[in-house]
Amino acid sequence: MIAICLLANALTQLPQAQPGDPMVITCGNDVGWQVDNPEEALRIARETGVLRGDTTAVEAHWERVGEEYARHGVTAFEPYVKWGLLEPQEGVWDPEFYDTELRLFKEHGLQWVPFLIAGPAYATPPWFKESGESVFAVDIATGDVSRDQSIWNPHLKPRVRAWLQRFFEHYDTADMQAVLLGISGVFGESIYTAGGNVWTHIWDGPYPQHLGWWCGDEYAVADFRAAMEAKYGDIDDLNAAWHTDHDSFAVLEPFVPDDGHHNRARLDMVRWYMGAMTDFAEWWTATTRELAPDVPILLCTGGHAAPELGADMSAQTKMVARHDAGMRITNEASNYGVNYHLTRHISSASRLYDTYFGYEPAGPVTEDGIVARVYNAVASGAWELFHYDNPPTGERGQRYLEYIDLMTVRVPIVDVGLMWSRTSTDLRLAPDLMPLGAVLRDVADLEYVDELMIDDGALDDLRCLAWGSGSVTEASTAESVRRAVEEGMVLLVPAGWSPSSPEGEPLFPSELTSAAPGTGQMLVASLPTSPVEGPWREGLFHPAEPDSMWQTGTTMCWTGGPVSFHLPGAGGERLRMPYRTGAVDEQVRFMVGDETLATAEPSTTGEIDVTLPGPQDADVTLTIETGTWSPSGIGESEDTRELGILLSSVTVGEPGDQSPEVAGVTPVGDGWVVEATAGGPDGMAAALGELLRNGEAHGIEPFRPELAPGSHRDDLYLTLTTTDVLLYNHGDDPVMVDLPQGAVEVPGHTILSVETREE
DSSP, rough: OOOOOTTTTOOOSSGOTTTTTTTTTEEOOOOOHHHSSHHHHHHHHHHHHHOOOSSHHHHHHHHHHHHHHHHHEEEEEEEEEHHHHOOSTTOOOOOOOHHHHHHHHHHOOEOOEEEEEOTTTTTTTHHHHTTOOOOOEETTOOOOOEEEEOOTTHHHHHHHHHHHHHHHHSGGGGGGSEEEOOOOOOOOBBBOOOOOTTTTTTTOOOOOOOSSBBOOHHHHHHHHHHHHHHSSSHHHHHHHHOOOSSSSSOOOOOOOOOOTTTTHHHHHHHHHHHHHHHHHHHHHHHHHHHHHHOEEEEEEHHHHHOOOOOOHHHHHHHHHHHHTTEEEEEOOOOHHHHHHHHHHHHHHHHTTOOOEEEEEESSOHHOOOOOOOHHHHHTEEEEEEEEEEESSOHHHHHHHTTTTTTOOOOOOOOEEEEOHHHHHHHHTOTTTOOOOHHHTTTTTTEEOOOOOHHHHHTTTTTTTEEEOOOBBBBHHHHHHHHHHHHHHHHEEEEOOOOOOOOOBOOOTTTTTOOOOOOEEEEEGGSSSSSSSSSOOEEEOOOOEOOSSSSSSEEEEEEEEEEEEEETTOOTTTTEEEEEOOOSSOOOOOETTTEEEEEETTTEEEEEEEEEOSTTOOOOOEEEEEEEOOOOGGSSSSSSSOOBBBBEEEEEEEOTOOOSSEEEEEEEEEEEEEEEBBBHHHHHHHHHHHHHHHGGGGGGGGOOGGGGGOOOOSEEEEEBBBEEEEEEESSSSSOOOETTTEEEEOOOOEEEEEEEEOOO
């Protein structure tokens, strides 16, 4: 039996997003109808000032293939509605092109999703960019000046409001499935300038549009000073927090928040920068809601949450929910695990803040990738799926047709969370967060939670929180995690996990974790490749691959020659390391300094088992001196890589009572802190899968039995919803799944829905 209970915060009250309703399917990209090509458009604009062609291309397209859209499930078309095309000269309104598009959409049974774009260079009219009201964004890292407008430009908002007001006076919102807001970036996302292409150069030619810190204009500088004065009040308080000696707030300027600055200063800079984008997005959202009270609004955001981009995903989602608006995240491709990681923050935040959301790809998507995207949207409870198949036809169209009936709004039931430390991300201390999220998803569906979401109750409904990347967070967040554990939650961390505040104070659960950093079993492929406080690896390592040598269910990887392992506190400890040497010319030597601890002959498999040199608890660097060989060079295969030695794991210290997956369980109140035996994504995934299947064996309350079938590393993904179990096989070969309802075979690259049963 699968117990079902509808989540209290399931979805917004908008009728377009009720559980069980069909998802809306949006298709887009009309730029090829606006102009013939970017080069010709730029030439014509410079010679004549005309920014678009006539309506011939759009009319011919819909006459030829217009029937294909609705047949393949498309419910609306999304044109790029640019300020510059609607107001090509100041005060001149030119809606003919969009009037024609809307007429054709309606004739073919579709609504539209106007993507309202103003601020990015390719959408802002030349007359405004050339006026005294224009303020271009300035990168403080390079001094480069973009052609995109600064979000701090005080002249921009009145112009945008007037343009939006005229748009909504001209067009009936009843024809709109939603309105998409294009406020910044180079394409329109609620991010800063971060790289474009020939289409963003369309009216300006090439211009600086790289990823940077675009806050160097006079209005941005003034806002930064005001924000810091509002936070600290007294310059002495700021200096104490930043470890600086500024004379007054008047001398402050935005700075590149690198490690040359104290952590608190870096965080203040990043949080101001991201907060400014959230505030600008709120102005757009509130203004649009005022002018269009009844239409769904989507804020277009994108990227991978790097601080330079400026998109605080949870803060933006919380903000739009206040205005009965939703989110559109624009960063998918074809790989499900990557898509999941890049979109889940928005999905989780939308559920917490009770609003709606849609997914959009950032580039090409393969036929199998279409299926991955459909599953990502359906299993996440999305309201909207956007695609660039314009229109979907042929084999690609068949992929959409196959899943039309499956695409309804769902409410996922998610018991496991992944801690996304926004603090660590902003300090660049969570480089392995993406692989951690993608690998953990293979064993469990996850809610992504950050500090803001935790403050707003995101831990309340979780049975387990996995925290294995980004150990720096705020003290208040760690205390919230402690309280959730005391109330019955499981906290899963790597052995020896020692979180700290930005100022370096130890935080929960560092006082409880048993193993010292650098001890226990560590997967080679999961070790960091640059210096950290814990163990890390140095040298050339080929990408990780499934462990077919030792059959551990984790990973192995070849080196590309000599490598080193830096092991803090490992002096005097026992070290074990399974290996396969391959067809090298000479013995492989395992060394600490000039001392050879062990050797291995060519083309042999074995395990090094040695005691590392003392003194006890000293830091040790183990070096493996090996030559290289190529499988293609000896006729073994077509693999042309230069290989050294094959490794899977390194274990430092005695295992004691550790299981292969779980190193220890510490009760805390009504909950538990569980340490994974091995660190990194693979070790955390192994421990989480073990808990989902065998929690009672480790002294914790069992998880839902319905989660166990999806808890293996097999490219088979399981999502439990309030109405069904959704299964997706991202691999090529069929997989058998033993559900409570019975065994089910899931073919490769296929989604199956299995209805739940209630007794």
